[in-house]
Amino acid sequence: MTNLIxxxxxxxxxxxxxxxxxxKQFVDLIGGQTLFGRTVARNLALVDSYIIVTGAExxxxxxxxxxxxxxxxxxxxxxxxxxGRNTAPAIALACLGLPPEEIVLVTPxxxxxxxxxxxxxxxxxxxxxxxxxxxxxFGITAAYPETGYGYIEAxxxxxxxxxxxxxxFKEKPDLSTAEAYVKAGRYYWNSGMFCFxxxxxxxxxxxxxxxxxxxxxxxxxxxxxxxPKGQGAPDVVTIPKAEMEAIPAQSIDYAVMEKADxxxxxxxDIGWNDLGSWDAIYEIRxxxxxxxxxxEGLMAINSTRNLVMGPGKRIILLDVEDLIVIDTPxxxxxxxxxxxxxxxxxxxxxKAGGLEDQGLL
Numbered sequence: 001m002t003n004l005i006x007x008x009x010x011x012x013x014x015x016x017x018x019x020x021x022x023x024k025q026f027v028d029l030i031g032g033q034t035l036f037g038r039t040v041a042r043n044l045a046l047v048d049s050y051i052i053v054t055g056a057e058x059x060x061x062x063x064x065x066x067x068x069x070x071x072x073x074x075x076x077x078x079x080x081x082x083x084g085r086n087t088a089p090a091i092a093l094a095c096l097g098l099p100p101e102e103i104v105l106v107t108p109x110x111x112x113x114x115x116x117x118x119x120x121x122x123x124x125x126x127x128x129x130x131x132x133x134x135x136x137x138f139g140i141t142a143a144y145p146e147t148g149y150g151y152i153e154a155x156x157x158x159x160x161x162x163x164x165x166x167x168x169f170k171e172k173p174d175l176s177t178a179e180a181y182v183k184a185g186r187y188y189w190n191s192g193m194f195c196f197x198x199x200x201x202x203x204x205x206x207x208x209x210x211x212x213x214x215x216x217x218x219x220x221x222x223x224x225x226x227x228p229k230g231q232g233a234p235d236v237v238t239i240p241k242a243e244m245e246a247i248p249a250q251s252i253d254y255a256v257m258e259k260a261d262x263x264x265x266x267x268x269d270i271g272w273n274d275l276g277s278w279d280a281i282y283e284i285r286x287x288x289x290x291x292x293x294x295x296e297g298l299m300a301i302n303s304t305r306n307l308v309m310g311p312g313k314r315i316i317l318l319d320v321e322d323l324i325v326i327d328t329p330x331x332x333x334x335x336x337x338x339x340x341x342x343x344x345x346x347x348x349x350x351k352a353g354g355l356e357d358q359g360l361l
Contacts, residue, residue: 100199
């Protein structure tokens with residue numbers, strides 16, 4: 001089985017630590033290891049090889065962090081995209097270089113999973129489903145009515161009830177709809193993780209998005225391949241910009257999963273978090289006695305429930321609560337925790353102000 005790790009996300013809601021040159025998956029946000037490194041490490045016991053799809057600018061980071069996380073020799077290949085075209089083209093480019101029977105475990109690079117034992121069990125079920133010809137996805141048990149996630153509606157159980165057929169994929173709901181989903185008990189959060197054989201995915205992509213498959217084939221064929229020069233050196237395929245631009249930009253959900261037959265969901269409760277905002281980072285980090293989450297250097301006086309990140313600097317909080325304080329050498333973000341989803345608006349404002357080329361983004 002091959003772990004295909006998708007590293008194309010920009011993570012704009014985690015600015016100013018997450019930027020174009022160093023997006024959130026390559027930043028140590030929760031302590032000890034980057035999200036990309038944690039993704040590599042959690043799959044070491046599952047797979048025989050890796051394929052990393054990332055931007056050419058991030059390749060040095062990805063290569064170095066992979067080596068550190070893999071702790072030795074592990075077969076790995078890199079596909080370098082000159083620009084992002086969403087998840088379906090990235091997966092297609094990877095699958096086109098694999099034998100049709102190869103089982104592919106597709107994972108984002110920027111999520112956190114805290115229950116490794118439950119994750120390994122769910123991955124084993126997903127592999128079994130893939131070997132039986134299903135396109136499998138991981139459905140996270142909906143612990144509360146979250147409006148920021150898409151949902152998967154489960155249908156009938158399979159013969160062993162370890163995974164369920166998928167009835168429908170649902171867009172991010174409003175609160176009342178999310179509450180109805182949780183109450184119904186057959187809806188799961190869409191984790192963005194998948195498992196299938198390379199040939200099965202390409203077959204369904206050709207059926208439902210033939211233009212994408214054909215342009216992906218041309219892009220892969222035009223890719224500039226660098227063969228390993230030494231034992232353990234990675235294969236690297238760089239996709240030319242013109243061929244990449246020709247591929248229709250679409251997610252795997254829209255291109256394949258919502259249309260295909262034999263789509264399965266593996267229900268699981270694995271301590272999953274997509275870490276899509278500073279609020280999510282606050283929830284997962286350890287707290288002090290006043291419920292402040294921070295790295296070293298915080299002095300909190302009569303202050304509580306704050307997230308503070310400012311490596312190498314003494315930061316003092318006095319009589320404040322529920323703040324986000326993110327300090328970097330060239331930018332400082334101070335915001336209400338309840339508004340952390342709006343950090344993307346800051347990035348948009350910086351772009352509009354012509355600051356994109358000054359390194360701030």
